[in-house]
Amino acid sequence: MWPEKLHRAIRHSVFAGGKRLRPILCLAAGETAGAPPGRLLAPACALEMIHTYSLIHDDLPALDNDDLRRGVPTCHVQFGEATAILAGDALLTHGLGTLARFPEGGEFAAAKIRVLETVVEAIGTRGMIGGQAADLGAEDEHDPSEALVLSIHENKTGRLIRASLAVGAILSGAPRDVLRSLETYGRAVGLAFQIKDDLLDVEADAATLGKSAGKDAAAGKATFPAVWGVERSRAMLSEQIEQAIESARGLPARGGRLPELARYVEERNK
Numbered sequence: 001m002w003p004e005k006l007h008r009a010i011r012h013s014v015f016a017g018g019k020r021l022r023p024i025l026c027l028a029a030g031e032t033a034g035a036p037p038g039r040l041l042a043p044a045c046a047l048e049m050i051h052t053y054s055l056i057h058d059d060l061p062a063l064d065n066d067d068l069r070r071g072v073p074t075c076h077v078q079f080g081e082a083t084a085i086l087a088g089d090a091l092l093t094h095g096l097g098t099l100a101r102f103p104e105g106g107e108f109a110a111a112k113i114r115v116l117e118t119v120v121e122a123i124g125t126r127g128m129i130g131g132q133a134a135d136l137g138a139e140d141e142h143d144p145s146e147a148l149v150l151s152i153h154e155n156k157t158g159r160l161i162r163a164s165l166a167v168g169a170i171l172s173g174a175p176r177d178v179l180r181s182l183e184t185y186g187r188a189v190g191l192a193f194q195i196k197d198d199l200l201d202v203e204a205d206a207a208t209l210g211k212s213a214g215k216d217a218a219a220g221k222a223t224f225p226a227v228w229g230v231e232r233s234r235a236m237l238s239e240q241i242e243q244a245i246e247s248a249r250g251l252p253a254r255g256g257r258l259p260e261l262a263r264y265v266e267e268r269n270k
């Protein structure tokens with residue numbers, strides 16, 4: 001379908017695999033809040049589109065300059081830089097458009113506006129992009145503070161994870177206390193996810209990860225093992241996971257699949 005090359009580039013990145021963590025969290029939040037599963041399918045896909053946009057742009061030569069992602073050549077290596085930029089732009093646009101449209105029906109009009117506000121805030125300059133900008137700024141810091149590292153990852157990685165849970169809850173009509181518990185769960189899981197990501201960068205190989213390994217340490221990046229050391233980072237990871245599981249257990253249906261998803265974040269090997 002026209003424009004042919006751009007669509008091939010988009011499919012290359014979206015369908016290369018990936019853990020699909022953000023859509024899964026959205027669906028799990030919706031399940032515990034009692035939504036019929038079909039309602040959340042398109043919004044969950046939209047979150048994966050937005051996440052994939054951030055990966056394509058993050059891999060570009062001007063940012064991380066990576067050539068492997070999800071076990072295949074990165075979008076710019078396969079299709080050229082200009083097409084990769086457009087593929088990222090298109091995924092962001094299509095993701096937001098999908099959130100504006102689905103679920104269809106006038107009864108969801110107000111919820112969809114809340115969803116868009118939540119996601120846009122989470123991925124903008126005061127969220128994911130802000131975190132990315134702060135990460136770039138931290139490259140010149142020889143001794144980044146603990147607060148700076150926490151704030152970079154909270155924004156760069158944590159915000160979209162938290163927003164994914166919120167989307168599931170908002171579209172399920174969840175009450176305020178459920179949203180609050182999901183927020184606590186998402187904060188802990190988001191932090192744990194990034195600690196684990198940093199530990200895997202140190203401990204795993206590229207063949208298992210499907211992306212380059214050891215690069216953060218080599219680039220002197222502000223990572224959890226660099227600031228706290230490997231042992232302390234492992235302990236922090238367990239603390240966050242236990243906290244996430246505890247808040248999930250207070251949700252309807254004892255959090256459904258959310259506790260086991262937190263355990264997955266702790267134990268994943270890629």
Ligand code: GRG
Pocket residue numbers: 017018019020021051053054055057058063070128129132156157194197270
């Ligand atoms: C507009 C230039 C520009 C950038 C967009 C790139 C960017 C903003 C933000 C960076 C967001 C980013 C790539 C954060 C890293 C988070 C992270 C650890 C991603 C890997 O997520 P996984 O492991 O990947 O869930 P899979 O492939 O499994 O989906």
